[in-house]
Amino acid sequence: MSPAAAHVGWRRGLGGLLAVIVITATAPGGGVDVEADVLAAQQARVAAIGRATPAAVSIFAGESGGGSGVLLTRDGYAATNFHVVQSAGPAVTCGLADGRLYDAVVVGVDPTGDLAVIRLLGRDDFPVAEPADSDRVQVGDECFTIGNPFLLGTDLRPSVSAGIVSGVHRYQFPAGTILEYTDCLQVDAAINPGNSGGGLFDAAGRLIGINGRASFEKRGRVNVGAGYAISANQVRNFLGPLRAGRLCDHATLGATVATAVDGRVVVSDILESSDAWRRGLRYDDELVSLAGRPVRTVNAFKNVLGILPAGWQVPLVIRRDGRRRDLLVRLQGVHAPAKLAALAGGAAEEPRPGGSEPEVPAAVRAVYERRVGFVNHHFNVLERDRVAVGLAALRDSLPDGPWVLAGRIAAGGEFRIELADATASIDLPTGTSTLADDEAFDRQPVPPGSGGLLPALVLWRRLVVAGPAAVGQTMYWGTAPRDPATFTADAAGDLVDVLESAVAGVVARFGVDPAGRVVWIDLWASPEGDPCEVRLRWPDGDAAGGMPAAIDARFGGEPFATLVLDAAVVAEAPR
Amino acid sequence: MIGRCFVIVAVVLAARVAAAADPTPQLVAARAAKSVVKVYGAGGLRGLEAYQSGIILTPDGRIATAMSTVLDAEGIDCVLDDGRRFEATLVGFDPRRELAVLSIDAADLPAAVPAEGRAAAGARVLAVSNLFGVAVGDERASVQRGVIATVVPLEARRGAADAPYTGTVYVLDFTTNNPGSPGGALVDARGRLLGMIGKELRASASGIWLNYALPVDEVLAGCEAIVEGRAGMTTVAGATPFDLAILGIVLVPDLLDRTPPFVEALVPESAAVRAGLAADDLLIAVGGRAVGSRSAAERAVGAIAAGDPVRVTVIRAGAVVDVDLGPRPRVADAIPAPEATP
Numbered sequence: 001m002s003p004a005a006a007h008v009g010w011r012r013g014l015g016g017l018l019a020v021i022v023i024t025a026t027a028p029g030g031g032v033d034v035e036a037d038v039l040a041a042q043q044a045r046v047a048a049i050g051r052a053t054p055a056a057v058s059i060f061a062g063e064s065g066g067g068s069g070v071l072l073t074r075d076g077y078a079a080t081n082f083h084v085v086q087s088a089g090p091a092v093t094c095g096l097a098d099g100r101l102y103d104a105v106v107v108g109v110d111p112t113g114d115l116a117v118i119r120l121l122g123r124d125d126f127p128v129a130e131p132a133d134s135d136r137v138q139v140g141d142e143c144f145t146i147g148n149p150f151l152l153g154t155d156l157r158p159s160v161s162a163g164i165v166s167g168v169h170r171y172q173f174p175a176g177t178i179l180e181y182t183d184c185l186q187v188d189a190a191i192n193p194g195n196s197g198g199g200l201f202d203a204a205g206r207l208i209g210i211n212g213r214a215s216f217e218k219r220g221r222v223n224v225g226a227g228y229a230i231s232a233n234q235v236r237n238f239l240g241p242l243r244a245g246r247l248c249d250h251a252t253l254g255a256t257v258a259t260a261v262d263g264r265v266v267v268s269d270i271l272e273s274s275d276a277w278r279r280g281l282r283y284d285d286e287l288v289s290l291a292g293r294p295v296r297t298v299n300a301f302k303n304v305l306g307i308l309p310a311g312w313q314v315p316l317v318i319r320r321d322g323r324r325r326d327l328l329v330r331l332q333g334v335h336a337p338a339k340l341a342a343l344a345g346g347a348a349e350e351p352r353p354g355g356s357e358p359e360v361p362a363a364v365r366a367v368y369e370r371r372v373g374f375v376n377h378h379f380n381v382l383e384r385d386r387v388a389v390g391l392a393a394l395r396d397s398l399p400d401g402p403w404v405l406a407g408r409i410a411a412g413g414e415f416r417i418e419l420a421d422a423t424a425s426i427d428l429p430t431g432t433s434t435l436a437d438d439e440a441f442d443r444q445p446v447p448p449g450s451g452g453l454l455p456a457l458v459l460w461r462r463l464v465v466a467g468p469a470a471v472g473q474t475m476y477w478g479t480a481p482r483d484p485a486t487f488t489a490d491a492a493g494d495l496v497d498v499l500e501s502a503v504a505g506v507v508a509r510f511g512v513d514p515a516g517r518v519v520w521i522d523l524w525a526s527p528e529g530d531p532c533e534v535r536l537r538w539p540d541g542d543a544a545g546g547m548p549a550a551i552d553a554r555f556g557g558e559p560f561a562t563l564v565l566d567a568a569v570v571a572e573a574p575r
Numbered sequence: 576m577i578g579r580c581f582v583i584v585a586v587v588l589a590a591r592v593a594a595a596a597d598p599t600p601q602l603v604a605a606r607a608a609k610s611v612v613k614v615y616g617a618g619g620l621r622g623l624e625a626y627q628s629g630i631i632l633t634p635d636g637r638i639a640t641a642m643s644t645v646l647d648a649e650g651i652d653c654v655l656d657d658g659r660r661f662e663a664t665l666v667g668f669d670p671r672r673e674l675a676v677l678s679i680d681a682a683d684l685p686a687a688v689p690a691e692g693r694a695a696a697g698a699r700v701l702a703v704s705n706l707f708g709v710a711v712g713d714e715r716a717s718v719q720r721g722v723i724a725t726v727v728p729l730e731a732r733r734g735a736a737d738a739p740y741t742g743t744v745y746v747l748d749f750t751t752n753n754p755g756s757p758g759g760a761l762v763d764a765r766g767r768l769l770g771m772i773g774k775e776l777r778a779s780a781s782g783i784w785l786n787y788a789l790p791v792d793e794v795l796a797g798c799e800a801i802v803e804g805r806a807g808m809t810t811v812a813g814a815t816p817f818d819l820a821i822l823g824i825v826l827v828p829d830l831l832d833r834t835p836p837f838v839e840a841l842v843p844e845s846a847a848v849r850a851g852l853a854a855d856d857l858l859i860a861v862g863g864r865a866v867g868s869r870s871a872a873e874r875a876v877g878a879i880a881a882g883d884p885v886r887v888t889v890i891r892a893g894a895v896v897d898v899d900l901g902p903r904p905r906v907a908d909a910i911p912a913p914e915a916t917p
Contacts, residue, residue, distance in 0.1 A: 139608075139718050140601035140701075164600065166717040170709055186709060188719040188749065215707040217754055218775075219784055225719050225750035226707055263658075297658070297712045 048205030049144060049160055054127035055207075056146040056199060057120070058095040058153030059104075061088035068147030068158070068198025069094065069118060070207060071128045076102075076120035077243065079235055080197030081212045082109045083179060085116045086345065090376065091364040094120050095156040096127075103363035107379045108242035111344045112250040112334060113306070114179040114212050115230060116197075117242040119379075121367065129199055132206035134231035135490045137185060141165045145189045145211050145227075147198025158198075163189025171299040171306075172213060172228055178343055180250070182306020184228045185209045191227025200229040208232050233489070234307040240479025240495065241309055245379035248478075249310040249340055251331035257287060257301050265295050275330040278530060279557050281318065288317040288324065292488025304489050310334065311477070313484035328485055328557070337373060344375075383476035387497045388467050390516035395465065397546055403461055405547070410562035417454075417563075419461045424454050428561070440505030445525040451532030451555035452506065456523040459501065459508050460534075464518065472503025480511060482519055483535075496520075517548075530556045603766040604701060604718040609656045610687035610768070611716045611760050613705040614640050614663075614677070617648035628705040628716065628759035629653060629677060630771060631686045632798060636661070636679040639798050641757035641774050642668045642882055646675055647905065653679050658713025669797035669806040670882035670902045672740050672789060673774060676801045687760060689791045690767035694745065698723045702751040702788075704759025704772055716759070721749030731776035731785055735863040736883045738776050739902060744787040745770055751786045752776070761788040770794065819876055821904050822885060823847035826858075826869050833868040838889070850900045853891060860888035881905035 057069035057078050067084035071077070078094070085092060085106050094104045102120040109116045120126060137143075144162040152159055167186035174180045185200060191214045200209035209229030216224065241248040254274020260266045264286045270277055287295040291314040293304040308314060310333035318325050335343070360368050371377035402420040409415050413429035422437030426447055433446035435454045445452040459471050468474040479495040481487035487494075496511040496519055507527065511520040517538055522531040532555050536548040553560040597603070610631045618625030629640035638653060640646070651663040661679035668675050694700070702719045710716050725746045731738040745761065752775050759772040770788035778785050789797075800806040819826060823845020827837045836858040841847045858866055861875035862885065879885055885900040 138601045139715060140599065140604035164604075164718065164720045166719055167709060167715060169714070172709075186717060188721075215709070215753070217707075219750075223750070224753055226709065226717065226753065297714075299711060299714065 045142075045162075045203070048201065048203060049146070051205040052129060052144075052199065052201045052207075053097050053146055053158060053160070055129040056097060056158040057197075058148035058151075058156065058158060059084055059118075059197065060093045060095070060151070060154075061085065062093075064088050065194075066092070066148065066151050067194055067196040068153075068211070070146075070197075070199035070210065071096075071120070071126050072117075072131075072239070074126050074128055075124050076104075076122075076126050077107070078104070078118050078120060079210050079239075080116050080118060081210065082111050082114045082116045082344075083212070084197045085109065085118065086111075089359075089361075090368045090370075091361040092118060094118070095153055096120075097156065097158055098127075099156050101156075103361075105364040105367045106376060108245050108248060108375050109344055110238050110242060110248035110250070111340065112178050112180055113230065113234065113238060113248070114181065115210065115235060115238055115242065115248075117239070119367070121364070129201070129207040130205070131232050131236065132202055132204075132208050134185065134208045134233045137165055137168055137202065137208050139165050139168060142203040143185075143187055143189055143208065144201050145187070145191060145195055145198055145229075146201065147195040147211065149190070149192040149194040151194045153194075161190040163187050166226065169300070169303055170228060171302050179213070180306060181213050181228050181230065183231055183234060183303035184213075185231055187227050187229065188225045189227065190223040191229075192223050193221055195227070210235055231307065237307055237479075237489075237495075238309055240497070241477070243379060244383050244476045244478045245374050245376040246478065247337075247340055247344055247373065247375050249333035249335055249337075251305055251308045251310045251312065252334050253281075253290075253305065253316075253329065254332055255281060257295075257298055259298055260286075265298060265301055273528070274332060275530075276316070276327070279316075279327045279329050280325070281316070281327065281329070282320070284320075286319040288319050290314065290316050290489075292490055305331075307489060309478065309480075312480050312487075314481070314487055314489075315485060341373070380476050383497075384468055384474060384499065387476060387499055387512050390497075390512065390514070391464060391518075392467060392516075394516045398464060400465060405457075405551075405563075405565055407564045407566035410550075410564055415561075415563050417457060419458055421462065422458070424458045426454050441503070441523075442505035442525045445532065449555065450553055450560045451530060452523045452525045453532055453534060453553045453560065455504070455506060455525075456508060456521045456532050456534045457551075459503065459506075459523070460510070460518055460521055460536075463499070463501075463510060468499055468501070471499075471501040471508070474499055474501040476500075477509060480509075482511065482513065532560075597764045598766070600701070600720070600764075603762065603764065604703070605715070606685075607687075607701060607703045607760055607762045607766045608715045608718065609685040611656065611703045611705070612638055613654040613708075613710065613716065614638075614645060614758060615652040615654070616645040616650075618645050624708065624754045626705060626708045626755050627757045628755065628772065630758065630760045630768065630794075631655075631684050632676075632795075634682065634684045634686050636681040636684060637666070637798070637802075638663065638677040638679065639758070639771060639794055640675050640677055641771070642670065642673045642675040643757060643774060644880060646677075647881065651677060653677060654712065655681075655684070656713070656715060667801040667804070667806055668882060668905065669801050670739060671806075672742075672793055672797040673738070673882060674771075674789070674794065674797040674801065674806075676798050687762075687768040688766070689795065690763055690769050693726065693743075693790055693792070694723055694763060694769050696723050696725045698769075699764050700745075700747070700769060701762050701764075701766075702747070702749070702756070702759060702772060703762065704751070704753075704756040706751075706753040706756045706759070708755045719749055719751060721747050721751070724748040729773075729776075729785075729787065730779040731787075732779050733774065733776050733880065733883060734878070736879060736886070737779065738774075739882060739884060740773075740789070742793060744773065744789060747786040747788065749786060751788070752784065819873060822876070822900050824852065826872065829869045834870075836866060836869045836872040846900045846904075850898050852887075852889070852898050852900070856889035856891050856896075856898075858887055858889055859895070862886055863888075876903070879903045 055071040060066040064087035069078040069080035104118045104120045107117040172181035213228040215226040255270035258268035313330045316327045369378040405417040416427040424435040441455040477498040477500040482494040482496045508523045521534040524531045535552040537550040551563040612629040614629045629638040663677040666676040729744045757774045761770040823842035825840040827839045838856040866872040
């Protein structure tokens with residue numbers, strides 16, 4: 001019998017005992033259905049724990065301690081806390097309730113959000129936790145934790161503790177560290193040292209959070225009825241950059257907010273170098289909502305900001321002089337990369353001269369690659385190649401040679417675009433622009449006023465026709481909203497993979513949907529300036545491949561043009 | 576093992592009985608939290624929290640809370656479940672029950688509905704409080720779930736001093752009495768008020784931290800006594816908490832590095848006179864802790880919470896004499912209020 005089953009068996013035994021006693025105790029008062037109800041509730045709980053337990057991971061990190069984790073994918077990706085793996089080096093040892101030990105490698109970390117992803121090795125059929133929408137969790141809901149409190153899991157039997165949800169959308173400021181718990185779940189289920197990184201589950205046994213923090217005080221470092229879990233929805237938002245092997249940063253608006261005397265949340269300070277400033281955010285503007293979440297208090301603002309990775313573009317609604325304004329703002333990182341690397345320590349940091357390299361255990365050597373700026377570059381290559389496979393699947397439906405896109409402009413007039421490997425041209429009613437291959441793209445942000453629509457389309461074609469390797473130095477950036485303008489933090493956001501390329505003097509990010517279609521391109525001709533934002537609108541329906549129905553281009557927060565493709569002349573052979 | 580089974584049975588039975596007629600725990604939690612306020616006052620130093628909890632007793636703004644140093648402030652603020660902030664007036668204290676009544680200028684508040692009669696051991700309860708100050712503004716107070724473990728007289732102490740209340744309390748099987756929790760609500764499965772979460776105390780016999788609540792009938796009786804001016808609490812204005820004059824003791828002038836704490840004189844008709852303290856007594860202990868100097872004696876008195884009993888030990892004519900000075904008076908406006916909490 002596996003340990004998990006043993007656990008269930010113990011519960012069943014207790015249930016039987018209860019049945020006997022309950023019948024005895026309630027016989028005088030009647031009520032023959034009592035035990036059925038009670039046992040049904042008990043069995044439901046036993047079943048939920050039974051479903052969740054196999055995915056529970058006990059993490060042992062040698063001298064630096066250990067903690068808990070929870071498996072998310074069948075190929076072994078598991079979530080835990082940053083502080084569990086912070087001092088562990090690239091490898092940890094993990095025990096599952098099946099009674100077996102697995103080697104695991106650290107994939108990516110998010111020091112501010114106290115999250116990390118590790119990958120357990122050796123199987124492609126790991127049991128996984130079923131995630132739930134943590135924004136639907138209510139105070140009073142039943143919940144339970146599974147983990148490795150006090151590292152008791154050395155017998156590979158995870159501990160279960162039950163309780164209720166005590167609070168939702170809690171904000172816990174960084175207490176002497178950079179670990180900031182935003183929008184977290186508060187529970188009275190016991191969360192003790194060692195539970196860190198383990199799963200918090202709802203009554204149905206679905207994953208609603210990652211335990212990581214508790215209020216401790218004069219009674220010592222043991223549970224006193226107030227534990228905190230990172231919401232499953234925050235984990236979902238950060239999973240992309242974590243799987244990318246990256247050192248993830250949290251987001252800032254580039255502005256601070258404060259509560260005005262009348263209770264409104266207003267901008268109290270703002271950086272003029274921020275995207276929010278360029279989009280028009282100013283001092284004393286009242287914040288109405290961010291990423292679809294109402295902002296009625298400073299904590300509410302910090303909560304929604306804290307669940308969004310740096311670099312995402314999200315809607316911001318403000319009120320000024322009684323009038324509502326809708327902005328689309330790009331969130332910037334909280335930390336300078338070198339500062340974050342120093343805070344996180346480990347592989348992402350620049351090697352110190354004369355410093356000794358940490359030894360990489362043999363068990364993970366094949367899945368670990370040290371590179372500055374990454375936690376484990378091996379996984380970046382893995383994810384980039386995965387996206388490349390998706391892109392390649394559509395290649396057959398497209399012409400290999402130069403492309404010709406033609407059609408009408410939504411605002412009036414016609415357009416014609418020719419795209420070749422390094423040269424391109426675009427005919428618009430306002431004139432013709434060409435892209436020369438003997439000059440860097442950052443010097444040719446054409447057509448004028450677009451911020452670089454033509455180079456963006458050239459790179460798009462290159463990516464689609466020849467793959468990421470053809471677009472300069474390309475890495476997997478993570479995931480980001482498919483449609484930033486409609487993204488809301490409360491819904492299961494529609495996220496797409498993002499590749500980032502540095503090529504010909506520009507930086508471009510490509511959003512790639514699960515079907516392998518590029519759905520947007522952001523191209524920066526200048527690192528401090530605004531990117532050209534290209535949105536590719538694909539025809540409805542399942543038919544992948546072919547060409548988009550329309551292309552929107554924006555620059556500096558203003559629409560440049562909407563190009564509606566005429567399918568009849570799309571992708572014709574070269575002239 | 577058998578006893579444990581019976582506790583489990585009781586829990587299961589309570590759950591079964593509750594299931595038939597009760598609203599969902601989510602609804603009960605939401606409703607109960609509407610009657611709990613976050614109280615902000617003095618503190619933030621010496622490990623004392625500047626926040627606690629309170630329970631709305633009447634729709635016109637009468638609030639029960641725990642008597643503590645948090646209330647030693649010029650401005651006491653109450654933040655309601657909906658985020659509204661009110662400055663509160665301190666109506667008074669009941670030092671025996673360690674209760675206080677606050678009043679805010681409001682109407683149509685969601686007052687707690689008291690349960691009738693006492694709950695029994697095994698009853699399923701929710702505790703709703705501002706524990707650890709986790710919730711601010713319109714964020715809902717924290718909700719915990721557990722069971723009444725037993726209903727017994729309180730035998731507890733804070734530091735070396737015995738707790739003044741020795742009546743019946745609900746002892747709870749979950750960690751309710753945290754920083755910020757005192758003054759919070761204990762409610763039954765239907766959301767009716769069973770009691771008020773008490774201050775952080777240790778059991779006299781074992782020294783372990785207690786989780787307990789004052790039964791609602793005691794809360795209401797105490798609040799009534801306070802409102803009617805019967806609770807009896809001396810307030811001394813214009814003194815510091817470290818001033819032994821609040822007890823009626825005048826020590827010899829502090830001339831040396833370690834001036835021996837001899838009693839020089841007594842304030843007429845003071846607690847010290849009534850307790851039988853005399854001039855030339857040498858203070859050697861306050862609340863069971865040795866004091867070797869005048870300044871140490873002052874610090875020791877300052878560490879005793881208002882309303883807690885003060886016991887001193889003196890040497891008089893070569894003999895050791897214990898003197899009970901009664902509850903330490905409250906010092907009005909002694910500790911500056913911290914900045915408003917968001």
